[in-house]
Amino acid sequence: MADRPTVAALCGSLRRESWNRTLLSATAALAAPRLAITEVPIRDLPHFDEDLERDPWPPEVLAVGEAVRRADAVMIVTPEYNAGIPGPLKNAIDWLSRATPAGGAPIAGKPVAILGASPGMLGTARAQSQLRLILQNLQLPVLPGPNVFVSNAPSRFGADGSITDEATRAMVETMLDRFVAWIAQVGGEAAA
């Protein structure tokens, strides 16, 4: 593991003005002394199709897979769509759960933290429980306990994208402290 653990961050929203990407960036900024968090864009992944799992593999699949494989951990920041996780995120997880020519499933064994932001009151709670079930099925060590739920998202951030709401910032800081300890406890299998 490098001096700071590296974290591949997946954003479930493809939208330019996404609150979830704002949360991802603000979390990465707060984490910087302890964790190197980098978004791995999932926009260009093709729809999952077993017929594509043959030479030549789609380069986008290999690129996303290797970025996740190289990381020590994964952070998923996602909106809730119709009480579940967005299609592009499920698609990315399906690809990452598959062995590639470069090795086993890129996401295998990675510690995962879950965050979500919504303009509504529930703060992605239903999507997060669905996501936990999916990740549990992959036998991934998901950071236990409540992670980060941001409700009323537009009121929590400043114009520069930083977290201006103190309770939200404290929730993210607490999660980061726990995630650093969790990665040290259960991680360590990532490639160099």
Ligand SMILES: Cc1cc2nc3c(=O)[nH]c(=O)nc-3n(C[C@H](O)[C@H](O)[C@H](O)COP(=O)(O)O)c2cc1C
């Ligand atoms: C198809 C669709 C379904 C949605 N369903 C929910 C929902 O079930 N729960 C919720 O809190 N917000 C729901 N929303 C509102 C999203 O939380 C909101 O659009 C949010 O800003 C999306 O995240 P983003 O800002 O990161 O793109 C839905 C939005 C869309 C487009």
